[in-house]
Amino acid sequence: MGIVILVGVDGSDAGNRAVAYARDRAKALDGKVVLAHVIPWSPYSFTTPEDNEERPKRRAAELAAAEEQVMAPAAAVVGDDVPCIPVVKHGDRVDVLLDLAREHGASQILVGRTGENRLRTAVFGSVPSHLVQLADVPVTVVP
Amino acid sequence: MTDLVLAQSLTIDERISQAMDPISSVIEGIVFYSVPVAGVNLPLIVLWLVAAGAFFTVYLGFLNVRGPRHAIELVRGDYTDPNDAGEVTHFQALATAVSGTVGLGNIAGVAVAIAIGGPGATVWMIIAGLLGMSSKMAECTLGVKYRRTRPDGTVSGGPMYYLEKGIAEVTGRVRTGRFLAIFFSIACIGGAIGGGNMFQANQATAQIIAVTGGADSPLTGLRWVVGLAFAIAVGAVIIGGIKSIARVTEKLVPIMAGVYLLAAAIVILFNIPAIPAAIGEILAGAFGFSSVGGGLIGALIVGFQRAAFSNEAGIGSAAIAHSAVKTNHPSTEGHVALLEPFIDTVVVCTATALIIVISGAYLDPVAGELGGVALTSAAFATVLPWFPNVLAIAVIAFAFSTMLTWSYYGMKATGYLFGDSETAETAFKMVFCVFVIVGASLSLGPVIGISDSMIFLMAIPNVLGMYILARSLKKEIMGYRANVADGTIAKVGELDH
Numbered sequence A: 001m002g003i004v005i006l007v008g009v010d011g012s013d014a015g016n017r018a019v020a021y022a023r024d025r026a027k028a029l030d031g032k033v034v035l036a037h038v039i040p041w042s043p044y045s046f047t048t049p050e051d052n053e054e055r056p057k058r059r060a061a062e063l064a065a066a067e068e069q070v071m072a073p074a075a076a077v078v079g080d081d082v083p084c085i086p087v088v089k090h091g092d093r094v095d096v097l098l099d100l101a102r103e104h105g106a107s108q109i110l111v112g113r114t115g116e117n118r119l120r121t122a123v124f125g126s127v128p129s130h131l132v133q134l135a136d137v138p139v140t141v142v143p
Numbered sequence B: 001m002t003d004l005v006l007a008q009s010l011t012i013d014e015r016i017s018q019a020m021d022p023i024s025s026v027i028e029g030i031v032f033y034s035v036p037v038a039g040v041n042l043p044l045i046v047l048w049l050v051a052a053g054a055f056f057t058v059y060l061g062f063l064n065v066r067g068p069r070h071a072i073e074l075v076r077g078d079y080t081d082p083n084d085a086g087e088v089t090h091f092q093a094l095a096t097a098v099s100g101t102v103g104l105g106n107i108a109g110v111a112v113a114i115a116i117g118g119p120g121a122t123v124w125m126i127i128a129g130l131l132g133m134s135s136k137m138a139e140c141t142l143g144v145k146y147r148r149t150r151p152d153g154t155v156s157g158g159p160m161y162y163l164e165k166g167i168a169e170v171t172g173r174v175r176t177g178r179f180l181a182i183f184f185s186i187a188c189i190g191g192a193i194g195g196g197n198m199f200q201a202n203q204a205t206a207q208i209i210a211v212t213g214g215a216d217s218p219l220t221g222l223r224w225v226v227g228l229a230f231a232i233a234v235g236a237v238i239i240g241g242i243k244s245i246a247r248v249t250e251k252l253v254p255i256m257a258g259v260y261l262l263a264a265a266i267v268i269l270f271n272i273p274a275i276p277a278a279i280g281e282i283l284a285g286a287f288g289f290s291s292v293g294g295g296l297i298g299a300l301i302v303g304f305q306r307a308a309f310s311n312e313a314g315i316g317s318a319a320i321a322h323s324a325v326k327t328n329h330p331s332t333e334g335h336v337a338l339l340e341p342f343i344d345t346v347v348v349c350t351a352t353a354l355i356i357v358i359s360g361a362y363l364d365p366v367a368g369e370l371g372g373v374a375l376t377s378a379a380f381a382t383v384l385p386w387f388p389n390v391l392a393i394a395v396i397a398f399a400f401s402t403m404l405t406w407s408y409y410g411m412k413a414t415g416y417l418f419g420d421s422e423t424a425e426t427a428f429k430m431v432f433c434v435f436v437i438v439g440a441s442l443s444l445g446p447v448i449g450i451s452d453s454m455i456f457l458m459a460i461p462n463v464l465g466m467y468i469l470a471r472s473l474k475k476e477i478m479g480y481r482a483n484v485a486d487g488t489i490a491k492v493g494e495l496d497h
Helices: A013-029 A047-078 A091-103 A118-124 A127-136 B004-030 B043-058 B068-076 B090-101 B104-117 B121-145 B159-171 B174-211 B225-237 B241-272 B272-286 B295-311 B317-321 B330-359 B370-380 B387-417 B424-442 B444-457 B459-468 B470-485
Strands: A006-007 A032-041 A084-091 A108-112 A139-142 B032-035 B042-043
Touching: A006 A013, A006 A091, A006 B424, A013 A032, A013 A047, A013 A108, A013 A139, A032 A047, A032 A091, A047 A084, A047 B090, A047 B317, A047 B387, A084 A091, A091 A108, A091 A127, A108 A127, A127 A139, B004 B424, B004 B444, B032 B159, B042 B043, B042 B295, B043 B121, B043 B295, B043 B444, B043 B459, B043 B470, B068 B330, B090 B241, B090 B317, B090 B330, B090 B387, B104 B121, B104 B174, B104 B330, B104 B370, B104 B387, B121 B159, B121 B272, B121 B295, B121 B317, B121 B330, B121 B459, B121 B470, B159 B174, B159 B317, B159 B387, B159 B459, B159 B470, B174 B225, B174 B317, B174 B370, B174 B387, B174 B424, B174 B444, B174 B459, B225 B241, B225 B387, B225 B424, B241 B272, B241 B330, B241 B370, B241 B387, B272 B295, B272 B330, B295 B330, B295 B444, B317 B330, B317 B387, B330 B370, B330 B470, B370 B387, B387 B424, B444 B459, B459 B470
Parallel strands: A006 A032, A006 A108, A032 A084, A108 A139
Antiparallel strands: B032 B042
16 A cells, blocks of 8 residues: 545645645555545634524535535546545644544645735744644645 | 703603503512512522422432533533534533623622622522522433424524423323423513513613713713614624624623633732621621621522522523534533533622622612612722723623523524514514613613513423423433443543543
């Protein structure tokens, strides 16, 4: 069995360029790609009773939208030549990507550059920068 | 011109007051039917709620003491399946319910209790809070057990569902269950409009007038205008569907609660030398050795009543909020619900009571007249002179969030009565907004009368149903606890072993 490459996708062009890069790497090394999209969500957020009532419906809608708008285009980039495992989850983007990398035994993580402005990144950090700080495996950021 | 406007508006406020007064006294007379005990009138409804708390405390084997540890593990997500990410968590269900209950009852209600019942009311309030944990556990477990999941995935629960489905299932008495469910729903609509709306609007308005200059405030005599502004804000959210306002409120409430507790801690710290005397006053009052307040029975009744009004245990409202949680075991949410009266009454109400007693604000000869928020405000001002302004913001945030939560409870009750008819729900929302203005215009007396009676009325069918379902409830909770104890239900990550 070859290597496993985890790619974080968010529907952006940079994300899909990361997918293309992952596909080429996987093909060359006879590996497979885990395509992951994380819907930002926190178990500790404050919600209204209406939010709670509609949550199961919303969650299903979010998952369906993610499949259609993010996963389908990304899977199209991967194509049929390379084995691909799609994953859509709710949670903190960094935490979920790190968990998935461990779970699937990924030997590297690929993400697109998010292109947030400097101030925002200075205050909150960005997903790629947090991954670089915390991951156990090499992280590649695709511009 | 100004005088003319003033005169007209005064009559509007007064007219609304006059129209509501007789209604208020009739309802109050029925719900608060009292029997004289040791020279003090004991409203039977207060006894009804406390008895329910005491019953479920004993019947469920003191889970109000043994359960909170497991409740905290549940809230932390120790038992939450990672595949349920994106669903309503225990934390969210609890936070939603708490932001509906932590409100003016904790600020104004407690002040009223100390003003009328003396410092001793604090002790009985805490005891009522501890007993209330058991009622809350019972109703929230039932709420999840008999909730209704619609085909589109939305989830609704609450006493109307467990009264109807639960009683039919356990006793086979379909009509009894249906009757109690309808009784509850009607009372819930009244409670939403009374305590969940008018009382909140009233006290928030009083606070706005107080910080804008009291009797000299340009808004004096124009309370209905403040009410109108609130009504528009509430209407924007519940009718107009402007969710961003609701979201901001949901975030503001926990922050304000934190600020409130911090300020209370500062007031207490500044008065450290006064603490022993204050505790002495509280204990002496609680057991009838003090001349201040209404003696033992007076302190007890007022303490119990304000605690029940504040934490709503046994009222059934919280079961509606807790029911949306994602869980396969109804008892999990029952455990989590234990924390609600604890946070509301044992922590927040007690903080208010302590600062009022410690600062001596209740000894002010006009304390009784001040009542409500003004007394709490005065207590804070003894140490933090600028705090009344912050308190005003907190009061408005609490009042607004409680109004939104109760509009939801009322809407669910309306939905139950009218088969989820959107027309009926919209009609309810419009009536709700009108009563925001009415509540703002009235004086405190009739508002407390109506609010208390409508909210307490909900407890009659709800507690009756809880007794009928008690045996099946106990089986549910004990079965769950046995499964947790023997590891059948284990923490996430421990299942593999």
